[in-house]
Amino acid sequence: MKGFRHLFFHELRSLAISPSTYIAGTLFLLLVGVFFYQILAQFAQEAQDRLPMEMFFTYFWIPVWFMIPLLTMRSFAEERRLGTLDALMTTRVTPGAVVMAKFSAAYVYYCLLWALTLLFPILAAWKLGPASGGALLKTIPLYGGYTFVALSGLLFISVGILCSAITRSVLVAGMLSFSLIFVITVGATMLQNATGSWLSDYDGVVDYFRLFRHLDDFTRGIVDTRPVLFHLSAALLFLGLSTLVVEGQTS
Amino acid sequence: METTQPTAPALEVSGLIKRYGALTAVNNVSFTVQRGEVVGFLGPNGAGKSTTLRVLAGLLAADAGLVKVCGVPVASQAAQARLHLGFMPENNPLPEDLRVIEYLRLRADLKGLRGARRRERVQKVMELCDLHRTASRKIIGSLSKGFRQRVGIADALLAEPDVVVLDEPTIGLDPHQILQIRELLAGLRGKHTVLLSSHILAEVEQSCDRVIIINQGNLVAAGRPADLRQEFLPGERWELEIVGDPEPAQAVLKTLEPAATVTSAPVAEGVTVLRFHTSTGPQFGEKLLAELSRRQVSVRSLRRHEASLEDIFLAATKRGWDGLTPKA
Numbered sequence: 001m002k003g004f005r006h007l008f009f010h011e012l013r014s015l016a017i018s019p020s021t022y023i024a025g026t027l028f029l030l031l032v033g034v035f036f037y038q039i040l041a042q043f044a045q046e047a048q049d050r051l052p053m054e055m056f057f058t059y060f061w062i063p064v065w066f067m068i069p070l071l072t073m074r075s076f077a078e079e080r081r082l083g084t085l086d087a088l089m090t091t092r093v094t095p096g097a098v099v100m101a102k103f104s105a106a107y108v109y110y111c112l113l114w115a116l117t118l119l120f121p122i123l124a125a126w127k128l129g130p131a132s133g134g135a136l137l138k139t140i141p142l143y144g145g146y147t148f149v150a151l152s153g154l155l156f157i158s159v160g161i162l163c164s165a166i167t168r169s170v171l172v173a174g175m176l177s178f179s180l181i182f183v184i185t186v187g188a189t190m191l192q193n194a195t196g197s198w199l200s201d202y203d204g205v206v207d208y209f210r211l212f213r214h215l216d217d218f219t220r221g222i223v224d225t226r227p228v229l230f231h232l233s234a235a236l237l238f239l240g241l242s243t244l245v246v247e248g249q250t251s
Numbered sequence: 252m253e254t255t256q257p258t259a260p261a262l263e264v265s266g267l268i269k270r271y272g273a274l275t276a277v278n279n280v281s282f283t284v285q286r287g288e289v290v291g292f293l294g295p296n297g298a299g300k301s302t303t304l305r306v307l308a309g310l311l312a313a314d315a316g317l318v319k320v321c322g323v324p325v326a327s328q329a330a331q332a333r334l335h336l337g338f339m340p341e342n343n344p345l346p347e348d349l350r351v352i353e354y355l356r357l358r359a360d361l362k363g364l365r366g367a368r369r370r371e372r373v374q375k376v377m378e379l380c381d382l383h384r385t386a387s388r389k390i391i392g393s394l395s396k397g398f399r400q401r402v403g404i405a406d407a408l409l410a411e412p413d414v415v416v417l418d419e420p421t422i423g424l425d426p427h428q429i430l431q432i433r434e435l436l437a438g439l440r441g442k443h444t445v446l447l448s449s450h451i452l453a454e455v456e457q458s459c460d461r462v463i464i465i466n467q468g469n470l471v472a473a474g475r476p477a478d479l480r481q482e483f484l485p486g487e488r489w490e491l492e493i494v495g496d497p498e499p500a501q502a503v504l505k506t507l508e509p510a511a512t513v514t515s516a517p518v519a520e521g522v523t524v525l526r527f528h529t530s531t532g533p534q535f536g537e538k539l540l541a542e543l544s545r546r547q548v549s550v551r552s553l554r555r556h557e558a559s560l561e562d563i564f565l566a567a568t569k570r571g572w573d574g575l576t577p578k579a
Contacts, residue, residue, distance in 0.1 A: 082347075084344045092361065
């Protein structure tokens, strides 16, 4: 992992000066803000059987679908297109360090954006007062929801990094990343719906891959090690594949 | 594990083969570059120059053969080999959004330079490449081609490598910029071993001690320009300008060098230029002038032409295309 620290800070800096970072960030916060407002409006109209933040996190996938590709598509594809990856590989850095630096920088930014969304319930609770706003700051859905977001972010960003590593085209990397994240997010649910009772014997297996099931558990305060293992192992798998791809480009 | 051998040649390439599918880009190429040498690496487009240099830099794995940098095998000890090598790739890819000084600092970090040495080396290479006055704070994307090449060379020199490999450092530059880069390269002589790939043969001829010529993936010539002249274009080429009737001069030439093929062409009214090739050495000129003077032939000038590197390159690559591949 030689050179990781320097590359990580370089990547953070690159993200900080890249317009696409701010476009992704602004769109993300706008979209998430709209969802949050809609949820508050629903609660104002009639009582709901779930807490507002539980409902808020059920929309996590919409901003993820466009933000992760925007955030990761340039990471390797642009460097390969420009040839700067070659220049990088002539130093003593290892492919693993390059992959981890790009991944970590994107992950930090991803977590930062989600952390900013914490302002929505805080500001709303402050505005509404303790009587109405207390439900917004219930700790279990907040902790659970943000833990899920942080955990699934590992997986989504590793997918984006892999998609960027396998092509020179930023556009192709973005489209690939979007498609794979789409499949990961709703694939298991769609499979269950499409097959009906035919796959019922394997419900447990399919459930293991259902991200919405994981989210439900987390926001209700159930921290099961299986989804934790799923997200971590899948992220490691994609990062490992990315490292092999980057290594393979020098052979 | 092998360690650096202080007496080992700077570069050793032995039986290098690199294939891309059915295409053999580099076919059994072998050469050695001794420490302190400045060597030109020549070849037409698609000859396999960049592929060879990328293998040397550890960016491509060879299909066969052995490549060593300062005695360290690149294939098995790539990280160790990179410590001895500064490489500027073809087209000199640089990040567009960094300032020159930021980029060089980052590269210094990635090359393992720390603290005072990092500061000192960044400053030193910027001075060496004349980047310290105006360019150091400029965004790389806004630099001219000449300054971008300087940044690439500065990066290659940053960690004071034993060997500097520059792939087409003067491509796309105007004559002023080429002159500046040439002066920069001249400054490296004696401090680094330099392997320089270039299309500009005058550039190589002026900068390099030796040249290596490859064509269609095969090594077709290697040696000092003077030796290659003897190998590929032996003898002397002459140009004689005669005022008046050229017939007596042609007769003298036939007498002194019966095998010479003489071509004549009028260059001005009453002035003819005779071009011919001899194999009797440069002293032929004195004999010729004495004889012409004795026969009262009016001579305007006599010039001996030394074959340029371009002539050698054309002869060597032609030989390569003809299927003759001499040993290095």
